[in-house]
Amino acid sequence: MSVLERVGLSALRRIDPEAAHTLALRALRAGLAPMPGPVTSPRLQTTLAGLTLPNPVGLAAGFDKNAEALHPLSRAGFGFIEVGAATPRAQPGNPKPRLFRLTRDKAAINRFGFNNDGMDVIAARLAKRPCDAVIGLNLGANKDSPDKSADFATVLNTCGAYLDFATVNVSSPNTEKLRDLQGPAALSELLNGVMRVRDALARPIPVFLKIAPDLTENDLTDIAAVASKTGVDAIIATNTTLDRAGLHGPHASEAGGLSGAPLFEKSTHVLAQLATLSDLPLIGVGGIGSPDQAYAKIRAGASAVQLYTALVYGGLSLGANIVRGLDELLRRDGFDTVADAVGTGKKEWT
Template sequence: MFPLLRPALFSLDAEQAHGLTIDGLASWARLGTPFAAPPPDPILHSKVAGLHFASPLGLAAGVDKNGDAIDGWFGLGFGSVEIGTLTPLPQPGNPKPRIFRLVEDRAIINRLGFNNGGIDAALPRAKAARRKGVLGINVGANKDAVDRVADYTHGVSRAAPIADYVTINISSPNTPGLRDLQHGTALAELLAACDAARGTTPLFLKIAPDLEPAATDDIARAATANHIDALIVSNTTISRPETLTSRHATETGGLSGAPLASLARARLADVRQATGGAIPIISVGGIDSAAEAYARIRAGASLVQLYSGLVYEGPGLARRINTGLATLLKCDGFTTLADAIGTA
């Protein structure tokens, strides 16, 4: 039904349509997710950071910041759902409008600014979710935090007892100065503090696509030294490809969707080389089909996540990717997903 509903949704402000989607999915989940996607083909099962994933396809952070519809997302067929970014204190984010559809480019620009109700409000929902897959909680710092490391360690320590994994998000372009934490001493100190705060819960690190090779190497070394269990590569970009044609192309914020695909692929290759394959990689950015998800896996990603593809392809996308991935693996003679990782 999505092709019929899409014109109505696209007639609304992007953030309003997003909110209605979350509310609708939460209501569907309360009914027990009737007509939920079938369990993924066993060939898609994998293990990353000691966690069992029924499908390598995950929902990226930013879609359901407050964890309002966790059960609904799992019902669509996602093997993992990552909520957040959650900050210690609630914050409204940046002024509206702050989400823009670039329809001609199949892209989104957002400058939300970590708008969320605070981690203490979201954790009870995460704890109560039925969780038919792996649940990640993505944490960040408040915009006006005096001590950002303290904000991150607070988030990690609060989320770790409930989450299957916790993600440190230092890659959003919409909180001034946040990306500075991706470099040098600041990064090492942050990762060491979060490593100490997470207990035994796997800890992931999400980085930006707008990094030079030297910075990627530094992140790989710091991640290894501080026992990071996986790298999420990557967040939205502040760059603007010359191919963009939408009237919203000059809006400030992070660009996601189809135009991010080539940059996300390049960063995946850089991080794979920098880590020597020693740290699992979760590839994000421009994934909107089984073919693209499969290409990222063969390029070295253990898992993939998506967000903007749902805006243009609708809620059936997860089911279609799961089905298509299983078919592609079997056609190429693989018997497990792990066998395909890095084969390209």
């Protein structure tokens, strides 16, 4: 981490978390963040649902909700970038404060509620995206929508031409009744609608499904079956959790989704369970803050990983550092490619 990044990170931690996030995006657009360009090697290069990635470490949705920093983020060292979530209509989200740092736990709790500029504004920004990066969009639903299921297809229809992949997000805990869409019947209807739109695009793209960590084994079995039957290309495991076990500090009981270090074990366990239930590619998310943790997700069954909350504590350069460290771990253990390591340690998590 550079001196400039260290000083900037220290300053941001002294102010309101959401204001700090806004300032971080402004600094990124102004070129004040590390931009090492693509970080890759023959070991790191991999494919995910037909996408060619320079490395398997991606930026999760939520950091750049409105696709405002696509160009600098494409140079930050990540193998792929996911923006959003986007909803059909712009919406302010839930009342503030709605983002809380749990510094001792290296975690965060948010209850944003899909605050975003709406699909039309986001589509216009995506139309000017860098062409040499892999960029996807997290699809969401408006809070007051009479048909939340249809919203996902609507967003994809508007933005799909500018994307390399799209993620169906039915696992955010911050939009009322959204997680109800993870049930087999509702999920099947929703995904079939999304896939019809995907197949009608001039350039059909992979569709991913992002699930919650707070699911039973029976839930996971149902979701894996529905995902396979509807033609989903990969599953992202997992979103934030409602669990509050073992947290510290004054914000530990705030409502919303918990992300960061405390989520690592729970999300990795779900990931490994899915690896035994499904042949679909998996993307591991939740609590990754080091090369060892990214490697553990891959060995548990992930073809690629994503991170976000750890950047709050480790800075944007953490992404590239994790990529380089992962390359060394693969070399150390004799793996010629990322794909060779996928699933080699899943028995440790099931």
